[in-house]
Amino acid sequence: MKTICLMAAALLAPVFALADTPAVDPLAVVAAQFSGNWKVDVQSFATEFSREGSQNYLEQRDCARVDAMLTCKVTANGTLQSVLSFAWDLPAGVYRVQENVGGKPQPDMTLTIRGTLWTFLQETHDAYGVPLHYRITRSYRSASGASYSTGFSRNGTDWVILTKGTEIKASAAPQAQGR
Numbered sequence: 001m002k003t004i005c006l007m008a009a010a011l012l013a014p015v016f017a018l019a020d021t022p023a024v025d026p027l028a029v030v031a032a033q034f035s036g037n038w039k040v041d042v043q044s045f046a047t048e049f050s051r052e053g054s055q056n057y058l059e060q061r062d063c064a065r066v067d068a069m070l071t072c073k074v075t076a077n078g079t080l081q082s083v084l085s086f087a088w089d090l091p092a093g094v095y096r097v098q099e100n101v102g103g104k105p106q107p108d109m110t111l112t113i114r115g116t117l118w119t120f121l122q123e124t125h126d127a128y129g130v131p132l133h134y135r136i137t138r139s140y141r142s143a144s145g146a147s148y149s150t151g152f153s154r155n156g157t158d159w160v161i162l163t164k165g166t167e168i169k170a171s172a173a174p175q176a177q178g179r
Contacts, residue, residue: 026088027070029113030095033140034072035063042165049152050162058170086111116140135159144169 038059046052059081063072070086085098095111097120107124120136133153140146149164 026095027065027068027086030086030111031063031065031070031072033143035061037061037170038167039170040076040165040167042163044163045161047152047160047162059167082106130154131156138167 038061039056040059041054041056043054044050044052057076060075061072062075063070068087072084072086074081074084081101083100085100087096089096092110093112095113097109097111099106099109107122109120109122112119112121116139118136118138118140120138122134124132124134126132131154133156134150135153136148136150138146138148146167147165148167150162151159152162153159
């Protein structure tokens with residue numbers, strides 16, 4: 001009987017430990033890592049959707065929690081580029097991301113975070129109605145540095161790289177706790 005009690009105690013110990021551990025707020029994870037001022041160096045490749053070249057700029061991501069959404073204004077060299085809104089989809093285990101560029105909503109994206117690797121996926125269609133997949137991968141080397149790439153695929157398997165680059169956090173952007 002002692003063996004059964006010890007086995008039960010050993011099996012239940014992790015459950016009790018989890019009950020005492022506060023749940024991590026998924027949107028706080030995104031806000032902490034994504035926001036701030038970033039020095040961006042990017043190389044573009046010649047594809048049907050991009051031209052070859054390179055750019056360096058300062059990107060600011062100012063994120064604020066509003067109810068169940070995290071909204072991030074993204075500016076490059078002081079000019080608004082887009083507004084991203086993140087929502088956590090618990091059953092699917094992914095973030096749902098809406099983007100607005102110049103007042104125009106873009107096709108929705110999903111964001112999956114696995115350790116230090118973030119993968120944004122978007123499914124849309126080209127001008128001829130053919131499915132087109134778009135992907136951004138961001139790999140955080142630290143809290144203040146990431147490498148990333150963007151690409152597209154016609155079949156969701158074979159990817160053509162559009163851009164690749166690095167981001168170095170220059171400083172934290174001001175964060176509002178809620179509005």
